[in-house]
Amino acid sequence: MSISESENATASTQAFEALKKDLIRGRFAAGEKLAISTLKTHYQVGLSPLREALNRLAAYGLLEQLNQRGFRVPEIHLEELDDIANLRSKLECMALTQAFQKGDAEWESLLLAAHHRLKRADEQPQQVEEWEFAHLRFHRALLAPCGSTWLLRFVEQLHDQFDRYRRLAPPNPEVRQVLNVQHGELMELALSRDIAAGRSLLDDHIRLSHDVAKKCCQPNT
Amino acid sequence: MSISESENATASTQAFEALKKDLIRGRFAAGEKLAISTLKTHYQVGLSPLREALNRLAAYGLLEQLNQRGFRVPEIHLEELDDIANLRSKLECMALTQAFQKGDAEWESLLLAAHHRLKRADEQPQQVEEWEFAHLRFHRALLAPCGSTWLLRFVEQLHDQFDRYRRLAPPNPEVRQVLNVQHGELMELALSRDIAAGRSLLDDHIRLSHDVAKKCCQPNT
DNA sequence: ATAGTGATAAAAATCGTTTTTTAATATTAA
DNA sequence: TTAATATTAAAAAACGATTTTTATCACTAT
Incomplete structure (x- = not known):
């Protein structure tokens, strides 16, 4: 961007x-x-x-x-969060499929590196912005070779929208822990090019964040 | 917009x-x-x-x-046209499915009206901009009740991008004729809520425009 | 008391100018 | 002649001030 x-x-x-x-x-x-x-x-x-x-x-x-x-600043609406999350799932799964098909060895290295940086950032829980950036970069790296500039553009835009909602929720170490495990698994599935499992996991991954974000969305609906 | x-x-x-x-x-x-x-x-x-x-x-x-x-002004690239058209197909078919499920009687009336306006505009071939606007409005009306603000936003954006390519091609009355028939059929399928046929026809509709646009895209690739 | 009107204050939008950066051209040294 | 550098011209970006629009509040008449 x-x-x-x-x-x-x-x-x-x-x-x-x-x-x-x-x-x-x-x-x-x-x-x-x-x-x-x-x-x-x-x-x-x-x-x-x-x-x-x-x-x-x-x-x-x-x-x-x-x-x-x-x-x-736009209002917060539960229905909009649902819309963003649902569409994000669909578009990212679409991108994941194509990325797993087209990704090469270079991609694997970059993804590995991005994942490593994310794990490192996770060890410094006080540096929130650093983790957020590493997290964004990991998700970008995962889908990068999908071959569609416009799909990546929309995915990024939805990711930003989603994050605005997600970051209203207070930090939750247990959930964070699960999400981190999923990042590692996503990387593994990318390496083994397991599209079906990758899509399913990415969907779970987004749904989990979605569920957490939902709780902080009630007041001003 | x-x-x-x-x-x-x-x-x-x-x-x-x-x-x-x-x-x-x-x-x-x-x-x-x-x-x-x-x-x-x-x-x-x-x-x-x-x-x-x-x-x-x-x-x-x-x-x-x-x-x-x-x-x-962005360059013209055949690969980008393909990207835009492919993604547009996927997103519009997605929106069509949801619109056919959620659309009510009010939607049917609006769609009917939009189609009528498009047919009228088609009788004045010299007024290009009027037809273009009516055409855009018909496609908007078709997908309007899909329930996803963000999906509609992206569809609109891709439509604009697509049109930039499509309008490089010289007017082609034969193709225009086919496209117009398809608009009527799309409306009919909307009324009968035939999702499968609607998706298939919308896909053909976009592909036909895509094929025409492709021909004017070779020079500066 | 309330609706309507007018004056005032605040904020958004726009304008014209200045500053900064880039691009083009000429100049000099190798 | 070519490459590098300095000079000039052109264009983009930013500033500060002005104009226009909206919002607030007091006032009047019903």
Whole structure:
């Protein structure tokens, strides 16, 4: 997703990425109206690049844009979480099938590496953002060779949407433990190209996170 | 998609919609670098709203954004057309299944109306944009009650991408004739809730357009 | 008391200019 | 002649100020 090769990022792009992270992390309340002048001082950017970032985020679906009355954080709805999770399952299983068919030895190495990094990050439970990033990268690596740019794009977008809901729930070590085991198993199934088992496990994996996220979704439905 | 309720649209939104239309219509050459100052005079908007529109279009996938070097129209690639068409088939068939299950009498009426408007538009072959709009609306109406906001969003996005390719091909009355018959059949199958036949026909429908579009895709692969 | 109207304050959107970065061209050294 | 460097021109990005729109609140009339 990130346009920037971490170097020459414009103020727009930096603001976009910082805001995106904070929106997924839950720094803003659901339904909250964003005060542009506040954001301006907080993110230390001018008005123009900030507005460009907000426009991108609205087009991406992490903000709502209301003509002549600014931007607001989307509300949380149980039905939307269900929609996101269900579609995510379908699209990721689709991608997994193709990835298992097309993935080569290079892919296996990268997946192994991503999994290792994820396990390492899991040993530092205080560094939440590092784990989140490693987690995202593992799931990306798993589906990367599926061959469809657009499918990967939508999967990423749904993953971001899903994470916004998931991260409303408080950390749960037991569940985390299960999810981590599943990551290892997904990697193994990738190596053995077991499509049926892979799809089934990925589906369980998403459903488990979904169930946890659901519990924190009741208040503002 | 359109944020504006056609009234209080901001300059950003107007520029976004005008540019989107022109990008899909093929007013710009594939790969072309957009000269912002030219666009400014052409669309009669200031720099800020124009840049906001360009940022939205890039996030939507109708433009490429290169940090510090502006915006360009994406290249045309046969492989991408295949990707778009294949994914579009899968997602639309998914949506069709759910729509046929959930659609009610109100949906049937709206679909009937949309089909009628499409047939009328087809009698005025010189008014291309009117037909295109009616066509888009018919396909929207067909899948509307599928129950998944996100699926509809992705379907719409792929439809726009697909149309950019499709509209590179010169008009073909014979093919158009077949497609129109299929629209009527799709409507009939919707009324009779024949999911299997509906999926199969929708798949054929997309494949036929795909095949036509393919022929105009060779030069710059 | 309530609905409607007008004035005021706040915020969003837009504009024109300045700064920064990239691209093109010319210049110099190997 | 080629490659590297400096210079200039062009374009993108960002800023600060202005305009426009919306929201708030007081006031008036019913």
